[in-house]
Amino acid sequence: MESTCPSCELLISQQRHHPYLVNISTLQDSQLYKCRCCNSYLHCYLQQWEIISIGYYDERQSPLTPSTDSKNRTMSFANSLALHLATNSR
Numbered sequence: 001m002e003s004t005c006p007s008c009e010l011l012i013s014q015q016r017h018h019p020y021l022v023n024i025s026t027l028q029d030s031q032l033y034k035c036r037c038c039n040s041y042l043h044c045y046l047q048q049w050e051i052i053s054i055g056y057y058d059e060r061q062s063p064l065t066p067s068t069d070s071k072n073r074t075m076s077f078a079n080s081l082a083l084h085l086a087t088n089s090r
């Protein structure tokens with residue numbers, strides 16, 4: 001059965017951005033996101049959100065997993081950026 005996660009439901013009802021959104025495409029006034037929690041595709045146009053494609057949300061899945069993953073990825077990006085800057089300053 002197709003369903004959205006609680007974060008996406010809040011996004012549609014309260015226009016609230018949430019941390020599971022992955023930006024896929026950005027145009028002038030329009031952004032396309034995919035939710036890593038329920039795999040829905042969402043479109044934001046002039047601050048208005050709509051669901052393009054409803055994904056599948058399994059309530060047994062831990063919503064903490066994508067968040068931890070994203071944190072690690074940000075950390076490694078920050079580390080490689082710091083390394084890059086350190087190399088260039090020599």
Ligand SMILES: [Zn+2]
Binds near residue numbers: 036037038040
């Ligand atoms: Zn979602």
